[in-house]
Amino acid sequence: MDHVERAPVRAGATSTSKLRYGASALALGAMLVAAPAWAQTKPADEVSTVDEVVVTSIRQSLKSSQQLKQSSEIIGDSITAEDIGALPDRSVTEALQRIPGVAINRFAAGVDPDHFSTEGSGVVVRGLNFVRSELNGRDTFSANNGRALSFADVPSELMGGVDVFKSPSADMIEGGISGTVNLRTRLPFDSTKRLLSVSAEASYGDFVKRWAPTYTALYSDQWDTEAGTFGLLLSAVDSKLFTRADGTQVSNFGCRTGFTSAQTANPQAVDCPQGGKGVWFPRGAAFRSTETERERTGYAAAGQWRSNDDTMLATFQYLRSESTQSWTEHAMEIATDNVTSNGDSRPIDGTTFGVDSDGIFTNGIITGTTGWRDDQNGPDPRTPTFGLQSNNISRSVEQTYVTSDYGFNFKWTPNDRLGVAFDYQHVDSTVDNLDVGIWGSSFQNLDLKLNGSDMPVFTFIPPASGASIPACSPPSGSCSTYFTGAHNSFQDPYNSFWRSAMDHIEQSEGKEDAAKIDVDYRFAENSWLDSARVGVRWAERDQTTRFSTYNWGVLSEIWGAGGPVWFDDPINGNPATPGGSTSSAHTELYPFTDFMRGQVPVPTGLDARPFYNGNAAKDYAAMSAFALSVGDEWRARNGANGCAQNWVPLAQRCNVIAGTPFLPQEINPVNETTKSAYGMLRFKHDAGNDVRITGNIGLRYTETTREASGFRTFPLTNFSTDAECASVPAGQTPTPFCQLTPAIRAQARLWANGAVVPDTAHAKFEYWLPSFNLKVAMQHGVQLRFGLSKTLTPPEIGLTRNYYNLALNTNADGISNGMPTGNVTVGNPFLKPTQAKNIDASVEWYFAPVGSLTFAAFWKELTDVATNTTARVPFTNNGATFDVLVTTPGNAEQKAHVKGFEVAYQQFYDFLPKPLDGFGINANYSYIDSKGVPQSTLSATDPDVAAGRVSTVNTALLPLQGLSKHNANLAAIYEKGPISARLAYNWRSDFLLTVRDVIVPFAPIMNEATGQLDGSLFYTLNPKVKIGVQGVNLTNEVTKTTQVLNDQLLKAGRSWFMNDRRYTFVVRASF
Template identity: 60%
Template sequence: MFVTMKETCDQSKAPGHEKLLSGVSAMALIACLMTSPALAQSESEAEEETTQAQDVVVVTGFRASLRTSQDIKRDSEVFVDSITAEDIGALPDRSVTEALQRIPGISIDRFQAGVDPDHFSIEGSGVVVRGLTWVRSELNGRDTFSANNGRILSFADVPAELLGGVDVFKNQSADMIEGGISGSINLRTRVPFDSAGRMAAASIEGSYGDFAKEWSPTVSALFSDRWETARSGEFGFLINYVNSQLTARSDGQQISNFGQRTLFSNGDVVDDGASTPVGTVWFPRGAAFRSQTFEREREGIGAAAQWRSPDRTLEATAQFLRSDSQQAWTEHAIEIATDNVADNGDSRAFPGTTLSFGSDGVFTSGLITSDSTGWRDDQFGAQRTPVWGLQSNNIRRDQEQRYVTTDYGFNLRWTPEGPWSFNFDYQHVTSTVDVTDLTLWNSTYQDAEIELRGSSIPIVRFRNPGSFWGPDADPNDPAQGVPGTPCTPPAQHCPNYAGQSDLSSPAATFTRAAMDHIEQSEGKLDAFRFDADYSFSNMGWLESVRFGARRSIRNQTTRFSTYNWGVISEQWGSGGPVWLDGNVPGLGDLAGYHAPFGFDNFMRGKVPVPTGDQPRLFWGSNIIQDYQGMIDYARGVNDSWRPDTACGQPDNWQPLHLRCGVDADSPFLLQEINPSREQTDALYAMVRYNTDLDGGAQLSGNFGVRYVSFDREASGWRAFNQQGFLSDAECDAQAADPDQTTSTFCQLDPQVRADARAFANGALEPNDAVYTDDFWLPSFNAVLRLENGWQFRLGLSQALTWPDIGLTRNYYDISLSTTSEDIVDGRPTGRFSVGNPMLRPIRSDNFDLSAEWYFAEVGSLTLSLFYKRLHDVHTNGTERIAFTNNGATFDAVVTTPVNADTTGTLKGFEIAYQQVYDMLPAPFDGLGIQANYTYVDSSGVSQSTLSATDPDVSAGLVANVDTSRLPLQGLSKHTANFATFYESDRWSARLAYSWRSDFVVTVRDVIVPFAPIIQEDSGQLDGSLFYTVNDNVRIGVQAVNLTNEVTRTSQVLNDDLLTAPRSWFMNDRRFTFLVRASF
């Protein structure tokens, strides 16, 4: 990828980076920003670099950013769009991810993880380019990554203040590093030769979130200098530092687990014996709501040193960047435990009330309860657990994560006299990821009154079960009924709760479960690159030949525990759960460990708090800060409910580090530790051409081929998990007891039972895998430039994207299932998920075409068409495999990532327009518009329920929906951006709106009922206002989410793609007040 300078500005640049046209701000370092490491284009360009610019056009503000980005797009030989910081530390948006969404064809996710649409992301998360997530990340044109289960850098974790710009390359040339089918995103930092001389700059900011009602500071500083000596040449040095903090809040309201039910003439989904069926409807099992607070700190430091020889033939650059991003969040949520509801009589209308449904059969309003017929063991004994009411969870969840990426780069460029030029580049990257995620569930029982209101936030009220049985209450009036009112008939419907009057009481709550999850991963990468360029003279259309080689070696160890959920006490077993009004030996008063949480200002007061004036009890402190205290509490309650065995009862919670088989002094099982090594060797050759045509037209471009050899070594373990199968004596006792049902295991042949005990003995076998492959990637790019500002561009290429690290982890976690559906031919069957270290990359054939009209310094209209054929897409495959251990052999149904054997297509177009209306009379001549629209559609691309971290797919926990009928996950057919701005000598203002149409967030939610989730159409309005005080100081305010956008999702119900509303999320409007100075 190459561009040509059109302006006289300082041509010096970071090692091997091609020259890009740039305006220069009086307050910033805006000059000659770079793309990927490569060689100088020609001898004449090298000669241009020997002189300093004399006539620099000074352009300031957002207009300067648009001008530079337009020149980059126009002069490149490949399809590229860019964002440029018009001031030091001043991308147009508050984060890299949010800035990227302004580029045509790019959209961002608003959830922290695609498969978990319950947790909102304040600053955006994943980046989608032209409908695909297969993106490659670069830092200064070199590889970069985060050492998690993915493959690319987490863009939200890089301080935007360190960057000079961001480039998005949407197709390939032979000299580009392979790996991005949908695009390569290059983060550009600054180097000292960017500026004409000494420069010092600093900024201080304060951000206020109007929902969190907290201030957060950001400070940044930069110093850059360059000096020349007569004998030793020119030197430059730059250092840059930023510390950015953010506090934010997000609230959500949700409707849970719609299922298909029969509606009867009594207005309920339960037959009262006197009713008749009237149709099929979609009815929920409850509701949920949550409030989440975030604290994020990003710290970054960047440095660069440059040297240029006196004769200007040698240039060396050393660069350093360290990004340290930490995020902590706490969530309080109340959720109906829909799995337990389904297993205990299921949801229904409260007696005496009726349910309402729309014309499509989807529930719209009603009072929902459950008449338990299941596992509430103490409901007729101590009458503590009510017969009526939906079991619900009061969930406290704390998560802390830290991503640290450190990048070292060195580049040496030699351009001697003559046709040859050479480039050498070295990079070393280290990355660590640390995540601690802890949750504790309390539980109670309540009814859910739900009123859906179309796209508006629904009204949900959680009520004491049985509260409508008061002697003076009208059961048809939801406003009546007093929680705790003594009930009369029928007695078994009474909640009792030991006479407590509301759900804030410890007597109405028990501790149900806990979960812990830890990740401690690290990786490093070393990459070497050599390029040579030979420029022709008097060879007609042939301009130069470039060839080179690159080797990268990436070593990574992923330590990723399971999400370790287990029971502490429950409504089933041991006579009921452990209620919080009791005392446990060694713990004392259980209520003292918990605190009420009332969800103040829930959803900004747009709807009532579902719990009304009865705050519920949650774990009372940050679990991570007192992890051991939570462990002691949970194990004490656990023992009082059902004593543990040596490795824990099968259902009891054991903290990660106390599980049998953990690695010494670690919380990880051996099968949760997965080292891998990848080596990539590449060779390329590329011809650049340029010729003049009749009529003043010019045709230029490149064609070439890249050869890639790839080796992967993945190490892991084959674990035959220890399972506590009953002994023959216990089976005999069970069969002899007329009051007990004989388990499916005890119904097996005695020899099969003996084989199962031998097989599930906790054995570990080392397991190594090696994958080797190679690829040829041809490319052709052409640009036809006309004299009137029009140009036409064509790109043909083949590309690939490597599989995520998590999908290639080498592990087998083998357990036998003895449920009736998993007994085949009288033998238990295993059912589990594994990684696939033999997984091939996704490949694509890419066709790109554009028409571009550049009619002003900041004025362009472009149309880009694109078409991709996709091969070997990663999806899930299932295979039946026989495993032998300890002399016993059993079959297992194994779910693993595989390459689809079908070819899919993706197509679309982008339209982009920008202009400053200089022709208008003052003061309106500073007005401008930037707008773009993208259409994307796909066909035949295999859907995937792939997750590197979710074991439940193999257990068959998927929705009964044909996902091939859904649009491709993450793809919005329509995305649009519109920004209007105004700039004068002193003032600069901007309003920017980003919108995307509905799209599939995930084809499989991680929670019951594991349904596909769609995010509905959404848009966000942001703005900024700046005032230039003098040549050195600028003040301003930036605003995010001005319209208080509510993000909505829906659940897909059936193969006809009928949907039901699922969630509504609301977050801060953020206002940042800032002062910037440069000297």
């Protein structure tokens, strides 16, 4: 097994001698897993001493982690189960942030910086997200579009420890350029005595104001029989969490020309990227409140058998982790897409606005025109002429991640020289996700005041071009009834209409089988060579991604069918027939109580706004039926081509696979088979004067074949007929399509016939990966390390999908030399792994059992980084050929570099007088820098890049996505007698959250520097029972993001998010 060799005992010392060094039961489990399968056997009388030193203190956990780091042949860090439990880290992700060089963010998805995640996500090691995930040294993954495990979905309570390996050896499975995160579960032979432990926790979120329980249980025992020693371990956890996160946002800044000195003091403050001089002016603002319910359940089982002569050891391990999450969001946001297309935002007449020294708006009242209003000449001219259109969004998500892992390992050591290990694994993973929202819409102006880096204050006020809304009798298209007379309240359903709906479904699954054999031969004690190790591995992974588009569609709008369907309109699903029930029965007023803890006013004041009153995801059928009835009330559901022109549920779209909500191109199977082999020599030498040299040198070969199946889908488009093109009234300009030649128009109609063509791609990659690791141990606990290696990381599964969802652009901007062209984003089954050459070095000083000062430096040269590539490709269908501009993942040609260093220090100050001798410090700092790493705006889930909806900012000037130059952890510890306390602060400097926001103007978004203070206090009542309290986010940290405005990297405030302070009360018992 790969995990067997990660932290081997020092050459010449048996595993028993290492155990006598003072490991806790949990650390013992880690070392047994990490020690060679062929380590020298352990006499029973020596092993029995382990239980005499079993403790569960912070001091002991730090000691265990230090021993693992010191004895490892490669550079890395570990945390033990006691470390994980000592702070209120509810997931492995949150626990990992305590390790030097590891950082996390707190957004649900990097490309969507509008949705904050209370719990951590997005693990980055040494500034890169090329992280390999393992469970007990084996592959593990979540069946989404990525390749690694979603660490946030794994209960930390099931772990015996977590290792982060930062330099590789040849016997490690390839895949982690930045590092490998190995999750270790417990084993029955970790202790020689029966263990029974239980714990109960009650967690309270002071923002959501709800309690949530967590229960864990573990049983372990072993039995000596004539057939050998048998062990059994069972553990389970059920953990619930309720959270709330509020956000206030400014939507988005654009460089605007044409303002006058009567509107602002310096209307030409900056050079605009598009040309001319102007100021940075916002398009609106948004605010939101999200409540989340999360439950993690996990079950682990392990069985072990050891022969009586200690030559054979068999281990079976099982882990099932299930994470379910439900969240509901209420958001009000200015519809920046509509504001932009309707002439953009501007100050209201007769007012001025402030601008700072960088030319960025600071305060003022903003409005905009509403565009074409189809009710302006009808009997109900309600749509106002002025006002920023906003969305009242009710959105909910139901998602479930399940991963089941089965592992079997057999070790045979027939003598002191030879060891053989066989390992087999099977993994099943599923992802189910339903994301549904319904949008109401209204109009208002925005009174906005920015406060530098502090939260902005803004208010949504009635729409007007000047000081007030005019009252007209009778109303007309230029003087509407909106927000007039008895309807002068935003609570009134008269002032809101149903705009749109969206649904998205993912039902993905993956499985993997893997087997490997390792053989180790130990040389004589007096030889430079310690051992020779060889191994082979085979793995086959089948993954099917069923990932629908985010199916946004219109329910009603101001620009068609005589105007939208207002909340007070009766609906019966037929626009030609009056009557029906009033749609306001499906609304409720949402007041945003205690918004941002009262630190800023609610932008709607006391005027609560109406939202859809159901849970759109939990009651998907009911929401769909209502939304369809609204759309049917507005206009006919289907267009001339027989397909929906309004929103319809995913399963009702044209060309879906019967019985599913998916189009053929939304289902993408990928099969990968990997064969690997390695050879490695371990060496040792006593150089005298207590200097000992150890290390390894090896070579690994890996070959991967990939088969990706999918579809090439051509559009189904009803272009104008030649007769319609010929009948354009005099004085009107024909559409760009009608301006094409008759022959080209005929070709376009042939090409866009809705054809779906199956396609299968085959790819093969092979690599040689050398590695060298050297460790020099000297006097006084000082040791030096040096490593050279070549590593690789395969691309995300979502980027290798085989799909072509083609479109033909017959608008003016899509016609080139008299020919329509297309834009499309596709996957790339031929995408190669990213490769890296690595240099690692460290200086380490271990001056006490819990006392160390370490310095590690690293340098990486990356090649074949996945990034955007664009090519004009001809596609032929039905006898017609058109060029399509294809945006696809590709491997960059240029080289990139990442470098940095890590410093870590820990010590208990035992030399202080009592009771101060219980104080200690655990601290680390990382510096990381990058140069030339290609920035990609590609997303496996976001097709908008192909449509040209990208930022004008030169992404080459941005820092590497996810990389903070500075990361730090500082923990103050006190442990004396029955009291155990820790206060820990985690901080990282600003970093690029996403290269491309998903909304206009698709700007890069930075996460500003942020830190979080957590703490714990435990009291040991007796050797078997401990009680305690834990706290998270004790200082009520506000997470701030900024928008990058131009190539000079000027920034303006984008979002401010606030979430719960969480307090947990804990009871733990062991018997």
